[in-house]
Amino acid sequence: MCTVLLRMSTLFLRTLRDDPADAEVASHRLLARAGYIRRAAPGGFTWLPLGFRVFRNVERIIREEMDAMGAQEVHFPSLLPKEPYEATGRWTEYGDNLFRLKDRRGVDHLLGPTHEEMFTLLVKDLYSSYKDLPLSLYQIQTKFRDEARPRAGLLRGREFTMKDSYSFDVDDAGLDKSYAAHRDAYIKIFDRLGLEYAIVSAMSGAMGGSRSEEFLHPTAIGEDTFVRSPGGYAANVEAVTTVVPDAVPLEGLPEAHVEDTPDTPTIESLVAVARQLFPDAGYTAESTLKNVVVTLVHPDGTREPLVIGLPGNREVDAKRLEAQVAPAEVEPFTEFDKHPALVKGYIGPQVLGSESESGIRYLVDPRVVTGTRWITGANQPGKHVFDLVAGRDFTWDGVIEAAEVLAGDPAPDGSGPLELARGVEMGHIFQLGRKYAEALDLKVLDENGKLVTVTMGSYGIGVSRAVAAIAESTHDELGLVWPREVAPADVHVVATGKDAAIFEAAEALAAELVGQGLTVLYDDRPKVSPGVKFKDAELLGMPTIVTVGRGLAEGVLELRDRRTGEREEIPVDGAAARVLSAVRG
Amino acid sequence: MCTVLLRMSTLFLRTLRDDPADAEVASHRLLARAGYIRRAAPGGFTWLPLGFRVFRNVERIIREEMDAMGAQEVHFPSLLPKEPYEATGRWTEYGDNLFRLKDRRGVDHLLGPTHEEMFTLLVKDLYSSYKDLPLSLYQIQTKFRDEARPRAGLLRGREFTMKDSYSFDVDDAGLDKSYAAHRDAYIKIFDRLGLEYAIVSAMSGAMGGSRSEEFLHPTAIGEDTFVRSPGGYAANVEAVTTVVPDAVPLEGLPEAHVEDTPDTPTIESLVAVARQLFPDAGYTAESTLKNVVVTLVHPDGTREPLVIGLPGNREVDAKRLEAQVAPAEVEPFTEFDKHPALVKGYIGPQVLGSESESGIRYLVDPRVVTGTRWITGANQPGKHVFDLVAGRDFTWDGVIEAAEVLAGDPAPDGSGPLELARGVEMGHIFQLGRKYAEALDLKVLDENGKLVTVTMGSYGIGVSRAVAAIAESTHDELGLVWPREVAPADVHVVATGKDAAIFEAAEALAAELVGQGLTVLYDDRPKVSPGVKFKDAELLGMPTIVTVGRGLAEGVLELRDRRTGEREEIPVDGAAARVLSAVRG
Structure with a gap:
């Protein structure tokens, strides 16, 4: 991403004093108040300039790690024909969650909720031999789901951005490898995003398939309940299996x-x-x-x-x-x-x-x-x-495994009593197996020249949801607190007071930092009080804040770490170098 | 964009010998044959890995120039509520071209064809004073139009990517400035894309407004007819005004x-x-x-x-x-x-x-x-x-100006006889005036504390269409010929023959070039004949092609310029430096 100087005097930004009426969770509240997002439709949000910078940083991290694992990026349309989704049964199985529409000729279409069918058909279209496999493809793309209750801002919308990838292998051992590679990449991605996560075993649900894990971000506002044991077992409640007691001999039991x-x-x-x-x-x-x-x-x-x-x-x-x-x-x-x-x-x-x-x-x-x-x-x-x-x-x-799991139930692997926790699903990795390849007839020739059905995996990360989860997990009572790698700017330079010398020094510092490759948010607003500027800086949440103010007369600036709150006076001379070292650790 | 090594042995790519049956134009034919795009739906295309790299390069150039002119990037949803489009009349005016759908509650929605209404409402939502203006916002976003006849591949699809921007000014002089700034930015963008263009006066059509110009790429396959004169007049046929003859005195005229x-x-x-x-x-x-x-x-x-x-x-x-x-x-x-x-x-x-x-x-x-x-x-x-x-x-x-314009008609500005030409609309800049601001009540306080209606401009570039136009204008009979700034890779390294030494040398060269910051497409396929590899290299169209083959025994490689066809033998020693200078000019 290009390094830039973002001037608050012209930046399309309004911070709001009040929480939006419909905001149920902190991330929605703060992202809206800080001017990162704005509601455009039920379950649909507009990214404003600062928000879109965070979004693109998250997207970049995901893209880098997907590329690094050897997945290849493609990009599908959102408006899709009905037929492939009919072939797999998802046209009806999705129920009301699917946005369906007709074109001017009355032909049925849908807005893609995920793209298993389309990827399967694409690979069928181009590939025909085991030599072409393994293959992992991905896209970072807009998805649509007609949620019954869009809620929690970016956490559950009707239109959102997802990284979805799909692996194609000739046999189960290959699928296991592709699955493991995605799992590793996901670990790297969530680590870089600074998001705490639990990897939990998950049921396959409507997707049909075998092994499946979710990356859940533990948070009280999460919609998913999961369990974990002291011994390291973790699972989605849907995936918990009951420890079955031994049968009891029937002899000698009393009559009913x-x-x-x-x-x-x-x-x-x-x-x-x-x-x-x-x-x-x-x-x-x-x-x-x-x-x-x-x-x-x-x-x-x-x-x-x-x-x-x-x-x-x-x-x-x-x-x-x-x-x-x-x-x-x-x-x-x-x-x-x-x-x-x-x-x-x-x-x-x-x-x-x-x-x-x-x-x-x-x-x-x-x-x-x-x-x-x-x-x-x-x-x-x-x-x-x-x-x-x-x-x-x-x-x-x-x-049937339909009874609720209770805290204290034994973990199925014997690793101790289960504890219940709530989380937001950040990623999902999934061994689809041959369901889609069978429905859409994706076969390749194996080493012996025999046609075999390809086995697939599907892997998703919610990109817009990740932005919200990061905001949710890092904010404090004053506002947003961005981890360095996703922050919309590296440094927030705040000029306070009315003295022209202050603005000149702040401008010079900002320019020098930009010259050094940093992205700088510069509060150059001439008629805004220091109090408002400080409040905005806390709310907006750049990781490093430099204040150029009254101290300038004594040759000092204030350097502040947004997360820890630590403040330090630094000399004007060499300030840029000091700020750089703070930013780059 | 990260520099990378793209290995053809694993790249998701199949070049096709035959033209797709439905391809009417060279860009569609070649982009499909070269494995850059694949049809996914009527008027909907999937970008394959090489194609998506070109797409992202074009997107980057547009983004850089929009940022440089001071426009700020935001991102709207595609699924939009009906009400704003009803307020401006476009819900009905768009006719069959608009994709309309209902959600699970039966509420009407549309898939955004352009976003004038939404931008107007967003600015209304956040801004209230002349001091906030001028403002230019843009997005690079997926658009949907239910074209009667999607055709010509990416040139006219039903789902496509557009850069759309909107300017907001307090008065007409401000709008003129914003319009001029966009015009300059567009000139820079199309120059960087290497696309020939004519800037033609255009009618406002259904959008309603005043000044309007189109950036047309002249090509025989264009859908738009435009006129130009030797003296530099250029206009869309819709915009040509007739030179009106003088009235004739009625006296003495014969009876009917x-x-x-x-x-x-x-x-x-x-x-x-x-x-x-x-x-x-x-x-x-x-x-x-x-x-x-x-x-x-x-x-x-x-x-x-x-x-x-x-x-x-x-x-x-x-x-x-x-x-x-x-x-x-x-x-x-x-x-x-x-x-x-x-x-x-x-x-x-x-x-x-x-x-x-x-x-x-x-x-x-x-x-x-x-x-x-x-x-x-x-x-x-x-x-x-x-x-x-x-x-x-x-x-x-x-x-009414409804008669056809004929070659030889006088230009309205007296600059000589008109010539007729065909072109593809690449960009459109447009003074909307107050139509949308009035319909949606976007007003700000002026210097005197009086509410005034904001005046707007709207400006579009077809991103996916630009990729097709570049392919259309630069290809030759052998295949695609990418300009350097948009090519999916800087260099195509082709290893021919069976000799392990050849592959080792090619691998080393590719690695060295990647180390120098280039993106390299490396044809490392072990069992593909030199003839097929050369044909693929011509078809794929990287600007510089380096062949490592039989000459290696004598210590030479072949360096070829895809556009000019010039070939040069270069010594293995120092080959990377020579290739770098060819790439960087």
Whole structure:
């Protein structure tokens, strides 16, 4: 990037005293107040000059690291034909999140949410042999998603910039290598961006595939919940697997018995009644088997009731459930009148299962293993059954990881109890496998002249989101605090007072620093008070601030580190050299 | 841009032997064959690695010159709300050219064709005083237009990259200055891009405003016709004004007389009959007054017949007519049955005019001045009227510049006869005036504390189109020939043969050149014949080609200039220095 002198007297910038009404998070609030971004549409932001400089710095870092790992940059259109997305099913699977439109001839198009299909077709178009692989391509491009609730400024918009890359390999070992290379590049990128991150195992969700990790930036305002253990395990909640208890021998277990349990609409009230009935049994919520009914809406529109059985101390986690049943969607179940087997509040597994009379599919939490005993619904109002034994008194159609993860649950790898944290997804690396290559028929000839389907990876980084995350994680109560490598300018030179000599000295210093290759933001506004200038400097957040003011008469300037707040008086003579060493460390 | 070594063995590149079926022009053909671009959708292209490097070089040059003139870079979304475009009328005026879509809530949006409205609102949002002005903002951004016929590859796409800038001034003198600054910057940009251009006066068209010039790149495949005179006049045909002849005194002119003129469906046949009737009159096509009927479709949907009277030697020029009647659109007239006054083939002005019984609006070419005598329709089948005198025998509602411009017509500024040429519009600079500021209420306080409406300019350069135009104008029969400043690499090093020593020497040379700051395309493909490598080098078009081949045994390499074709043997020792001096001139 060219080195430049940005004069605040002419810079297109207005700092605002008040927070924008719609700003929910600090990054949005501060980026708007500091004149870095401005809302242009719901979920759409305009980059103002300082903001666009940060954006381009982030983009440059990503580009450098992608190039360094050997990925090659291309650039696709955003307006895409429907057909490839129909071939993979994503035209419908994306649901309302996809922006669809028709051209003047009535032909269907979409605005690209990601470009798996297009990259697959491009490689199919140009390549045909295993000798052409491995290949990694990337683009830094505008994406569109019709989010239900665009929020948190740049963190979740409807139009945003993403670096998306795709790897193409002839076999699984190749994919593992490409995946590892991207993982390493991502580590370098986030390290350079100064962003703390956790690499968490992730479910594949709607994308379909195998290994997948997310780079989550831990922050209380994050939309994603993830877990980590003292031993280093980290995963998206969708990806956490339950530690399955051993099965219990069925011999000698007591018989099931039905009891009157009136007025037990909640697990809590049920446990209270159970304790009254059997004071010595030590019943807790974990002793109960809760059966939750939902409606699955399949991509073809068919609706299916599904019952999930899980220990009563846990809720169904919507994200975990959605990840398990995708591409089907989950809706609340309301049609009790159509399914008399389901007695609201008293559903028990005895009447469930696709082999049962009701035909309703029944999936259970992994903790429901053969020989476990449960208090659960007796399929009659006001009655529960006790000592109902799994594998003896009831069966299930399968196991589902849909129960919420609780703090203290054991990590699946034995590395200790899990802690829950929140984060923002900054990057996602993903072994797609052969899903897209199969759907779009991307094959190459292998060493033996045989056609084989290519295996792919897809890898994304939110570029605009990274700007927000950096702002979010580095700001303080006074304003933004940019890490050096992404700051819109290296130095902020502030001239205070009315003395012409001050402005001359500040101007000379700024020019000298620019001559040395720095980008300088120079507050040359003639009629603005020192107080306002200092406040603006704090808000704008350049890493180094030099004030040329009253001290000039005694031959000194003030050098300040925005992050630490440390101040130092430096002599005018040789000031540029001192500033340079502060900037360049 | 980082300096890099691009190895052809791994570069995502396939040169094609055959022209793409849909390529109409050389730039499209060669850019596709050389693996710079690939069609992804109708009117939408993917930049492949080499192409994207050219694109980014062009973008960099534009950015540098815009920054140098003091314009400030911002970046807007593409997906925009309808309301601002409704306020200015462009939501409907753009017609089918605008991509419109609805979001999941059914709210109307558009994909930005240009951003006048959004920039106006942004400045309104942040600025309020004359002290804030002048201001020039720009962006380099993806634009969308639903072209009826996307064609010529990158020259006219539906999705393309534009640099659009906007100036904001408090008065007309300020606008003139901002306009001149953009004009100078554009001259620098096109000079650096190595693109020949003519700066032509242009009509404002649908944009509404005053002064306007286009930077046209003269080329036979251009869609725009423009005119130039030996004395330096140049204009878009839409902008050419007719040199109006002097009025003729009415006294002593002969009376009009109707004659039988059967079988005269064309001007040619009419002139032949007229000459038979009056052999001495010297009648030509210019003696006749042709009355052409069209239907105007106004933005509110109302349809109006309009008759245009013009000398019979000229056709109506569709573009000139459209520019005059915009935002109304022109359709062929077919409703003769509804308008009995219009006798097909024999329409005469006596029954026309909004004051006439027919009420049909009648506009005439500027050459139809008072006292001119015409042969024209007598409003009866098979009859024409002769010596019908303008201003005596008929009147008109107004004058219209809709007749075609013919080679040899006088330039309006007296600088000689016009010549017709074709060109591609590379840039457009435009004094918008107060149209947008008024529609969106952008006012600032002037020196006297009075609110004044801001005056604006808008300025565009087609970035992707510039790449195509450069390819179009610099290519030769062998392939692309890039100017140094936009070439994807400075040097193409070609290793030929099978000798390991050759590849080692080529590798060492490439590394040395990269070390010196050059970008090197290195043909390191082990099993490709010299003939194919040379052909590829010609097709790909790096400005300097160094071949490391058989000569190496004698200690020489071949240095070739792609443009001139000059070849030179250079010693291996000191080869890098020699190549550097060739590259850096």
